[in-house]
Amino acid sequence: MDTRPLVKLDLGCGRRKPEGFVGIDISPDVGADLVFDIGGAFGLPQRWPLEDASVEKARAHHFFEHLWPSERAHVMRELERVLVSHGTFEITTPLGYNRQLQDPDHKWPPVVRSTYNYYSRVWRDANELSHYEKTLGLTMDFVIAAESMLFDPEQYKGASPQELERLLRTDPDAQTDLFVILRKVA
Numbered sequence: 395m396d397t398r399p400l401v402k403l404d405l406g407c408g409r410r411k412p413e414g415f416v417g418i419d420i421s422p423d424v425g426a427d428l429v430f431d432i433g434g435a436f437g438l439p440q441r442w443p444l445e446d447a448s449v450e451k452a453r454a455h456h457f458f459e460h461l462w463p464s465e466r467a468h469v470m471r472e473l474e475r476v477l478v479s480h481g482t483f484e485i486t487t488p489l490g491y492n493r494q495l496q497d498p499d500h501k502w503p504p505v506v507r508s509t510y511n512y513y514s515r516v517w518r519d520a521n522e523l524s525h526y527e528k529t530l531g532l533t534m535d536f537v538i539a540a541e542s543m544l545f546d547p548e549q550y551k552g553a554s555p556q557e558l559e560r561l562l563r564t565d566p567d568a569q570t571d572l573f574v575i576l577r578k579v580a
Contacts (some may be wrong), residue, residue, distance in 0.1 A: 399502060400450035405432060405469070406457025415453070418442075418494040432472070433465030442472045449476045451485040456571075462501045467531045468512050468541070479580045481541065487511075488542060489572040496579065510538050510574055539577040545570040 402467050407417030409424050419426035420435070432442060452473055458466060473483055488494050490553040494504035503509075511517045517537040518526055526532040543562055546569050550558050 403452040405454040433461045439468040444476045455486045459487045470482040470534045477578045483576045490568045535579040536576040540575040
């Protein structure tokens with residue numbers, strides 16, 4: 395039986411790595427535990443310097459939107475390799491038109507809720523997109539375990555629940571984030 399301790403990863407950690415996580419960042423100036431180009435932005439994507447099935451949980455807080463779609467696919471393939479069975483990946487990205495486009499380093503297309511469907515083999519097969527394995531390298535298999543919108547409750551103080559939901563989805567200036575937990579399929 396393997397008794398090595400499992401790792402928790404913070405991808406694109408910047409200076410805000412949570413306690414108990416190993417931070418990975420491309421910048422040597424942020425104090426990351428591991429300086430590495432996890433998406434392959436500056437060359438060909440590389441295998442991460444982590445053992446197979448050595449990670450129990452990964453997170454990316456306002457990082458995933460800074461990757462091109464091919465880099466996102468590489469990150470998901472590597473996560474599938476390093477995560478244990480049923481390991482999780484927590485992702486927070488901006489939600490709403492202005493939030494998604496405000497940063498000149500956010501890549502196109504923006505990350506939206508349906509982006510995560512493409513990382514599910516069942517969903518790709520049900521939508522007859524199995525050719526994406528060869529054309530886009532989407533070979534990973536994750537399910538959406540949870541999702542929610544995170545927002546500042548003061549921005550629409552006094553709005554009814556129905557009005558709040560409408561505003562959060564349609565107001566281009568809404569200060570909202572999308573929080574998704576993906577779980578690796580065994």
